[in-house]
Amino acid sequence: MKLVANLKLTPTPAQERELRLTLARCNEACNWLSERAWETKTFRQYDLHKLCYQAVRAKFALSAQVAVRCIAKVAHAYKLDQKTQRAFRKHAAHPYDDRILRFVCDEKVSLWLLSGREKIGYVGSDHQRQLLEHRKGEVDLMFVRGQWYLAAVCDFDDPKLLTPEGMLGVDFGIVNIATDSLGERYCGAKVQAYRERYAKRRATLQRLGTRAAKRCLRHISGRQKRFQKYENHCISKRIVSTAERSRLGIGLENLKHIRARVKANKAQRKRLHNWGFAQLRAFIEYKAKRAGVPVVIVDPRNTSRECPACGRIDKANRPTQSEFRCVECGHSNHADHNAAGNIARRAAVTQPMFAHKCAPCAVESRQL
Template sequence: MKIVAQVKLMPEADQAAALRSTLRTVNESACWVSAVAFERGVPREYELRKHTYAELKARGLGAQTAQHVIKKTRDAYATLRANIRAGNLGRPGSKRRRKAESKPIAFRPEAAQPYDDRCLSWQYDQQTVSIWTTAGRLKKVRFACSPDALRMLREHRKGESDLMERDGLFYLIATIDLPEPEVFEPDGFLGVDLGIAHIATTSTGYRAAGRGLNRHRKRQLDLRKKLQAKGTKSAKRLLKKRSRKEARHAANVNHIVSKTIVTTAERTGRGIALETLTGIRDRVRHRKDQRTTLHSWSFHQLASFVEYKAKRAGVPLVYVDPAYTSQQCSECGHIDRKNRIDQATFACRSCGALMHADDNASHNIGRKGETVWIAGRESRVPATP
């Protein structure tokens, strides 16, 4: 399985200036290549190289870097076409789709630039890298990462690494190719109900409250409103500084919750069952004052964290249809909309079972997970002689 490790570079002042200048140069060149590709109808990579390679070399780029700039540009157009085909940019003729199709793709000055092993080498013992720049090869550029990330880099790093700048700091995003452990045969499934009031509720009784995260988001939203209304230079500077604070906090909470879920499943020998929530924002109807909360809900990120952590641990994971999981009684199976009294309370009108609504839904999801696992498992009936 492939994951990424984020490594923070700690360059000296002159090294930082060279890295910054390099990113500006390669992204300006990528914008020029993008304009050529757009003018010529986005040709294949080999044909695009014939029209741009010589000019990129004349701009001071090395041979490998020029190739990467061309490939990066071509990949960006491939991604754009895939999004158009999938309908992610709206229907044909929509304003958003017309805007995307009417001009060349542009690259930010600090956008990521891929480096292969010819342009970048790692010295793990010294925790330094040697990296190509437009000012020449920089050697002994220090980097910092956790001991676990350093071990994975040393043992499993493979392929390209991306250099990027964010908030004045430089990072290398390295690809790690980890061997996948064999998935064990589960003894039942741990159902996970995702929500807003409670981020996640499992059928084992674990409940991750969302109150703290929702309060944090409310504070950030109120602060953004005040700073945007003020509109001064210092307010704009503070807005930029805090732009990703909420996202970082939410990602940290999701990492903690997902690790707890996967660790519990691994310890108890169970699999994990998650709801398929694709398109939930289009299906669910909320009042106007609730829409911000719904669209800030990072359920997809939490599910992806659970998925890759489960894969690393060899824990089976299945996705189930969430239909009626909140209306069905986990004790007797009776389905009725009136079973759900309010957001937190479930009371079965058939057998009288009374429990927390999220607990009930998690048990239903876990039971569906077992059904999905059995249905997808290979038949173990001996072959007829």
């Protein structure tokens, strides 16, 4: 599997100026190459290299390997289609390989710049440093919101999947971001309060429309998104840890295209479209893969309306958002917890390995 380690560079003021100049020069060269490729309809890397290698080196004073990376970057940009001419921002990310980048130690990296090789410090967590042991391929130099980063792709073998003793069903929601079949609920009140706070603040600043208001909008841009991403990371980590500790697989519902299927009134529409279930599912899947925990995707239809005791499916079984009460047998439970239990049972049935293990019973025994 592949993961990306983002390392923050700590350049001196002089090194930062050189980094800006280098990134601007490389993207200027890429734009020139893109023009030549568009004019001559030469999009393959080999053909573009043969056509422009000497010229781009002479025109932009680039080293041999940097010129090769620029050509590869332009050719890769045209792989999607050749219908529009590609253009690159002044400080767009640029790839480095082992010929123009080298990690000197745990604190410094040697980079090619226009002025020559520079050793620049970087910081990263212990987790990121462990990932670097599996670094493979190119490293992207990025300039994001005034900060410099290196994005290193790390490729390592998938761990052996454990043999689960049951399934942990996870129900995604808006009031409760996630609820598992063991009864643990991850409330979304904090995320909703943060979302409402920043929505109100953005509306006020946009209504003002002054230069100071626009500057403030740029300053707070992305905060809500980063907070929601942080919360999804925390929730996914706890869910995977619970499954690994209990030797359970994870059952998730397939909510793809749910926004197109579900109808919501105007008051609920904004909240529905801010729902980050796809990101949370992706985080759970890659963390589970690293931990060797199997993940099963199931059909979400009627999971919140089905009674686990008698099997009755009825819209009236869920009179309120949080309450489940079967109209047939009277069984009652928290609605999200009930749905998570149904997901766990469906995930167990989906996997042939659980046919003889009575996995749903294992989950039910933990619920009591």
